[in-house]
Amino acid sequence: MARIYAFANQKGGVGKTTTAVNLSAYLAAAGKRVLLVDADPQANATSSLGIDGSILPYCLYDPIINRKPLAEVIISTAHANLELAPSAPALAGAEVELVSMFAREHQLRKMLEPVIAAFDHILLDCPPSLGLLTVNALTAARDGVIVPIQCEYLALEGLGRLWQTIQLVREHLNPRVSISGMVLTMFDPRTNLSMQVVNEVRKHFPEQTFRTIIPRNVRLSEAPSYGQTILAYAPTSTGAAAYAALAQELLAREGAA
Ligand code: ATP
Numbered sequence: 001m002a003r004i005y006a007f008a009n010q011k012g013g014v015g016k017t018t019t020a021v022n023l024s025a026y027l028a029a030a031g032k033r034v035l036l037v038d039a040d041p042q043a044n045a046t047s048s049l050g051i052d053g054s055i056l057p058y059c060l061y062d063p064i065i066n067r068k069p070l071a072e073v074i075i076s077t078a079h080a081n082l083e084l085a086p087s088a089p090a091l092a093g094a095e096v097e098l099v100s101m102f103a104r105e106h107q108l109r110k111m112l113e114p115v116i117a118a119f120d121h122i123l124l125d126c127p128p129s130l131g132l133l134t135v136n137a138l139t140a141a142r143d144g145v146i147v148p149i150q151c152e153y154l155a156l157e158g159l160g161r162l163w164q165t166i167q168l169v170r171e172h173l174n175p176r177v178s179i180s181g182m183v184l185t186m187f188d189p190r191t192n193l194s195m196q197v198v199n200e201v202r203k204h205f206p207e208q209t210f211r212t213i214i215p216r217n218v219r220l221s222e223a224p225s226y227g228q229t230i231l232a233y234a235p236t237s238t239g240a241a242a243y244a245a246l247a248q249e250l251l252a253r254e255g256a257a
């Protein structure tokens with residue numbers, strides 16, 4: 001049975017997609033069968049893998065709203081072992097249409113059930129909101145939420161609301177969900193502020209915070225414009241080394257659990 005994690009933080013631009021995409025690539029390279037689910041209508045995870053969701057026949061909208069089997073929507077990527085459930089702008093409609101659906105919070109969870117045995121890891125990239133797509137991802141995330149935190153001013157702003165939302169989902173929708181990991185991203189060793197954020201997050205979340213810190217690295221920001229993961233684009237960069245280490249740390253945690 002696959003481990004299922006949601007990558008969530010309603011704050012925008014904190015590294016959710018960069019982390020979900022590159023962690024997926026390194027988990028796949030480690031021999032794990034990985035499904036990356038792009039649950040964001042911005043489709044950044046899809047385009048980061050060099051795929052244009054808008055020209056595909058189907059996207060995540062179809063299984064969520066039209067009950068199309070997910071297996072018919074999943075596509076392969078440039079990486080062996082890494083498959084993608086793509087997003088496209090049409091997914092924005094799902095956020096609206098879900099509102100009036102029965103069991104609206106459970107659509108993503110139910111849609112994943114038939115493929116859960118086919119993968120070792122399923123990573124859900126969420127949009128920067130706490131709307132129904134994110135709530136669906138939290139409900140499906142059997143192994144918890146991984147929260148990327150940008151090492152910047154106001155990094156912890158809004159975490160309380162995310163925490164409350166996760167709590168509500170745990171009480172009502174998915175008793176297994178909690179914050180299982182926090183990833184510090186865009187760390188800049190030259191600024192005191194970056195170090196302050198690291199210390200603050202580690203103080204509040206000593207168990208959850210990954211030891212691996214993702215540095216600010218220009219290669220990480222360039223890779224998506226070439227439709228490549230950091231593993232394909234710049235495997236010797238500091239960003240690549242960090243995501244490789246994060247994948248190993250996650251696997252070690254899972255092995256210890
Ligand atoms: P959104 O909330 O819009 O979905 P996000 O949380 O998914 O955003 P990303 O898209 O991963 O965040 O990152 C935001 C921007 O920062 C992107 O342009 C990305 O390439 C860049 N970025 C992410 N991580 C790093 C890093 N470690 N070093 C340099 N640039 C980074």
Ligand code: MG
Pocket residue numbers: 016017018040044045125126127
């Ligand atoms: Mg994103």
